[in-house]
Amino acid sequence: MNVAILGCGGMGRLHAQMAVNCGQKVSVCADTVRPAAIRLAKEFGARAVNDPESAIMAKDVDIVVITTPTTTHEVLVTTAAAAGKHIFCEKPFARTSAQCKRAIAAARKGGVNLFVGHVVRYFQEFEALRAQVQGGIIGEPGWAKLYRGGIYPGAPGSWFRDYDQSGGVTLDCMIHDLDWLRYVFGEPERIYCQALMRTAPTQMDYSQVTMRMKSGLIATVIGTWAHPSGFKVKVEICGESGMLQFDSTDAPFRAEARQTAAGPTMIVPSNPVSVSPYQLEWQDFIDWIEGKSLPRVTARDALRAVEMAEAALKSVAKRQPVTL
């Protein structure tokens, strides 16, 4: 199948590579920033366009990948669905749950497969955690803590820095953990959130959530875009007979380059796996299109995740818990 990439930033490049790894061909790269489109198109032997709509409408395009700013997702999904194209949409699904619902309706009407990239469901460490919880080794789980984040993404002027567009760390980043908590522990009951969402003098966001699930489990979730550098993930799950912990900073591979006159030292931690979680989600998406299986994450799951993040942000504004 032929793939159009809408939004040629870092995630656009990553998904172009995953599509190729899954045996698909990138035929069009679209970005309103022309040099970005040209650069990615050249890399993948595709043609570059400015206008996402023309990429969607191109006759040879079967799959549309949406890696544009969150607020543009609904219109692009709706347009692609009307054109009968399958859709891979990067998370968060959309800026609001109302947009998600319209996008789902459009996909249903267009009879296309709409997949939202909640990639954490495909990370091996998270799958291992899920397997341990469901295997019962820690007994009935009663509490979970998830921590994710690091440096504020995007350069000055980027849409990430406009909270109306990105929703800050709560909608853009913590949504991974909100989705995963619901995936493993079921539906949420109520949520309370504090978030900094600062712009001056320094752009930073730090979000602290306490959530009660319908099962009775209490979840504590922290998302940070307030650190001077780096990115880390920590998980702790407690049950009646034990506790599971994961800490990404306790990495199996670390390399530290010696300081040279050329510039500062670069530190590269990593968790090498033979098949990346991004490729696993792509394979799931392709298998679904080919009618081989249903995907691990549905558009409805992605809608629920947006609803949870939306409730968290509503709690920030109301300064009271929000019942879901």
Next chain:
Amino acid sequence: MIKIGIMSFAHMHANSYAACLKSLPDASLAAIWDDNPKRGKAMARTFGAPFIADQGTFLRGDMDGVIITSENVKHRAMVEAAAAAGKWILCEKPLAPGVQDAKAIVAACKKARVGLGTAFPCRYALPLMEAKAQLDSGAFGAVYAVACTNHGQAPGGWFADEALSGGGATMDHTVHVADLLRWMLGKEFTSVYCELGNQLHRKTLKTDDLGSLNLEMEGGIQVSHLASWSRPKTFPTWGDVTLEIICEGGVINVDAFNQKLTCFDDNAKRVGWVPWGDNPDLGLIQDFVNAVRDRRDPAVTGVDGLCATEVTEAAYKAFRTGKVVKL
């Protein structure tokens, strides 16, 4: 020589305080009283101090101050008796299970003109003192948010009997951090939200064993705190006190008791952490001894204990009502 007595060894911290008194050159452990005579006699033998069975006789004895390490609900009666006898008092945390008792404790000591301290030894933990020094230096600028934990293993016994403790892990493990933040930031708490429950020990405990709190301090500082008895029996140590402090100029992380060795013990079939570094309890007890000698309040006062208790009482209320409680 400052003579200090200990009232009750119900709280295990009494053992550490007794050892501190023995090690200080200018202090002595004068006598022990306990409403559990068997326990009191055993501790008297351990620490080489006389056991006095009658509370009135004990309080009339030759000593300058007392450390009260009873069950939480008994603090008030013991403080009132000790204050009436003119003794300087260091009371184990929480000062009382509820605000009403905590206020009565503070009032009794004021009326009797005796010094009152609350046992918050974390203020003497060097990594936490370093964090305060960094914040006070101004190098990190304004503080915007803090994420804290005070986890522990389930203590059992009277800690999990509400009639004696007044509450579970949320009561036991919120006050240290509440006090630390008031001390470090020089600001008061303004609101509290909390989800709590018996999440992990339904078969063995009746009280809550975990609280997930969201608090706000003056100036809009956003704080989350985890108070728990969530560490499994196989956890390599008792628990932790940690803070992640988000500042204008960067991030400060403190893991207050992370000065440790890892020991793989084949005989005990256990992996454990062996602590090293300075003992915060020693700083707490030295300050109390100095306060008795100088006839002043200890550095961590009864009012500090009262303020921390206001936070825990609000946390339980927030859980009962499902709403944010303003302080």
